[in-house]
Amino acid sequence: MRNCTDNRNHNSYSVNCTQTHSMNSKNASIIFLGIAMLCFGYLLAMHLVFSTNPVGIAIQLLAVSLMAWARFTFGIRSFHGAANTTKGGLITHGPYKWFRHPIYAALIYFIWAGILSHISIETIGAAIVITLCLVGRFLLEEKFLMETYPEYQTYAAKTKRIIPFLI
Numbered sequence: 631m632r633n634c635t636d637n638r639n640h641n642s643y644s645v646n647c648t649q650t651h652s653m654n655s656k657n658a659s660i661i662f663l664g665i666a667m668l669c670f671g672y673l674l675a676m677h678l679v680f681s682t683n684p685v686g687i688a689i690q691l692l693a694v695s696l697m698a699w700a701r702f703t704f705g706i707r708s709f710h711g712a713a714n715t716t717k718g719g720l721i722t723h724g725p726y727k728w729f730r731h732p733i734y735a736a737l738i739y740f741i742w743a744g745i746l747s748h749i750s751i752e753t754i755g756a757a758i759v760i761t762l763c764l765v766g767r768f769l770l771e772e773k774f775l776m777e778t779y780p781e782y783q784t785y786a787a788k789t790k791r792i793i794p795f796l797i
């Protein structure tokens with residue numbers, strides 16, 4: 631049985647190997663989404679999602695605004711269970727001019743702003759897991775973007791992932 635590092639020139643094998651990697655990545659992104667949703671559901675059920683202090687509320691309102699702006703800019707194709715690319719070209723305007731992943735950034739900002747009002751081991755743990763799952767998803771998404779859009783590498787070199795000018 632050949633593995634994906636096999637260097638023989640077998641076109642059908644190469645296609646199957648690529649499809650297997652793509653499927654594994656998509657499955658991983660769905661698992662990340664499921665875990666993040668479970669953690670969010672826990673926080674929601676325990677009434678620990680929404681901030682109770684003015685700064686946290688302001689951050690959450692800004693995060694919701696960023697999410698809405700990003701979704702509006704990206705259009706109807708902006709959500710899939712699996713982290714994959716969509717047709718229509720690479721979006722580099724609107725919030726995507728400053729963030730490569732404004733939707734993930736908005737989710738992370740929203741969660742952490744809420745956690746700051748409800749600090750405990752459980753909430754910090756849930757926020758860390760959610761953040762790691764979202765990071766996992768956008769890293770997988772970037773892999774697909776690099777494969778689909780050759781110009782993504784140039785865009786990625788000049789645009790930060792989730793915090794403009796920093797990260």
